[in-house]
Amino acid sequence: MNKNLSSKQIMAVGLMLFALFFGAGNMIFPPFLGQEAGSNMWTAIIGFLITGVGLPLLAIIAIAKAGDVQTMASRVHPVYGIVFPVVMYLVIGPLFAIPRTGTVSFEIGVLPFLSENASSSRWPLLIFSIVFFFVTALLAMNPTKLVDTIGKILTPALLIILGIIVVKSLITPLGEPHAPVGPYADGPLFKGFVEGYLTMDTIAALVFGIIVISSIKGLGVTNKKSLTKICVQAGIIAATGLVIVYLSLAYIGSTAPDTLGTQENGGAILSGAANYLFGSFGSIILGLAILFACLTTSIGLVSACAEYFSKLMPRFSYKTIVIIFSIFSTIIANIGLTQLIKFSVPVLVIIYPLAIVLIVLSFLHNAFKGSSIVYIWALIPTGIISLIDGLNAAGLNMTAITDALNFLPLFDQGIGWIVPAILGAIVGYVISLASGTAEETITN
Numbered sequence: 001m002n003k004n005l006s007s008k009q010i011m012a013v014g015l016m017l018f019a020l021f022f023g024a025g026n027m028i029f030p031p032f033l034g035q036e037a038g039s040n041m042w043t044a045i046i047g048f049l050i051t052g053v054g055l056p057l058l059a060i061i062a063i064a065k066a067g068d069v070q071t072m073a074s075r076v077h078p079v080y081g082i083v084f085p086v087v088m089y090l091v092i093g094p095l096f097a098i099p100r101t102g103t104v105s106f107e108i109g110v111l112p113f114l115s116e117n118a119s120s121s122r123w124p125l126l127i128f129s130i131v132f133f134f135v136t137a138l139l140a141m142n143p144t145k146l147v148d149t150i151g152k153i154l155t156p157a158l159l160i161i162l163g164i165i166v167v168k169s170l171i172t173p174l175g176e177p178h179a180p181v182g183p184y185a186d187g188p189l190f191k192g193f194v195e196g197y198l199t200m201d202t203i204a205a206l207v208f209g210i211i212v213i214s215s216i217k218g219l220g221v222t223n224k225k226s227l228t229k230i231c232v233q234a235g236i237i238a239a240t241g242l243v244i245v246y247l248s249l250a251y252i253g254s255t256a257p258d259t260l261g262t263q264e265n266g267g268a269i270l271s272g273a274a275n276y277l278f279g280s281f282g283s284i285i286l287g288l289a290i291l292f293a294c295l296t297t298s299i300g301l302v303s304a305c306a307e308y309f310s311k312l313m314p315r316f317s318y319k320t321i322v323i324i325f326s327i328f329s330t331i332i333a334n335i336g337l338t339q340l341i342k343f344s345v346p347v348l349v350i351i352y353p354l355a356i357v358l359i360v361l362s363f364l365h366n367a368f369k370g371s372s373i374v375y376i377w378a379l380i381p382t383g384i385i386s387l388i389d390g391l392n393a394a395g396l397n398m399t400a401i402t403d404a405l406n407f408l409p410l411f412d413q414g415i416g417w418i419v420p421a422i423l424g425a426i427v428g429y430v431i432s433l434a435s436g437t438a439e440e441t442i443t444n
Contacts, residue, residue: 029198057205169252202359377431381420
């Protein structure tokens, strides 16, 4: 059976998609971007919106067309079809995204209420993370509609709270934007583009796109064209919400230094702004909303990752993997939010370009007859350049190599992989034509 969905149903799917995206990173990175970009905030946020909103939207559409991320990645090579999704799930799961839900909850919901001595100790974070991920594991063992109910209630509540904070900050501004610092001074657009990687939403879209598709199919839509159209409509709804949130939070960050001073992460900026504008009551309400919103995200991520890896490795049960991931996330969370972000940046700098190129090529799939040679030739130079960028972001001495690659357009802006990816795809297409591999369309 196939049917058209009502506007109300499409809105519901769009809000669900927004709730999937709206996690820890969506709240902490825009304020920090605003603080660092200062007077260049509006230029920087455009770059951020490209990778933080535009690409996730394209990823959802790509998944709707392909079916799932494994099918997309298998177009490159069957082995890549396993390796790439595994890396995606690990990054969006126990390595970075799941631990980050715990650290953001602690930074915003607990840390502002601790004494100076307690806040400098490691014990509060350790105790909090143990409790947080114990509850996560407990609820993820038998996920029910409770999680959805919490998400449906708390996501709107969180948006209302953030809206009140933004309106208050407009009526009584925290201050004036300062001069931009670092790369935001010379290349704010491109720096914002790379910072958008940190939301992990493009990766999340590849991983969770199947959830959206299943929800739409559950409403009676079976036609692939209709499915893709509804994904676009729902994606636009989610994207609109994200744009509003990002712009608002970046504005708060850009005006905060006069009042709050320079903070080391966006969580500290957001909690400081709430406390300044509304006192301790504002911090309590914001902290509770974010705590439960992050808990909901954590449960969803643990459940999705455990389900994937239990199918990939059948000898490990779903519940066993839930326990393993929860314990592992507890350990990783205790390095702290700032350090967690620092460690995640090089990894995201490496894998994000690969995800972007795969998404773009999926839209051109039929144009080059689905030849795997095109995928391979585009992804190899992308992977090499992004690996160098990632090692450089990790602080390793790559001066000799980076100096040799400075001839690449936009390399000094951190996106030198774009031109090699385009040229690689063109070379791959020529080779596929010459070898005759492009004569047969791959339909998957």
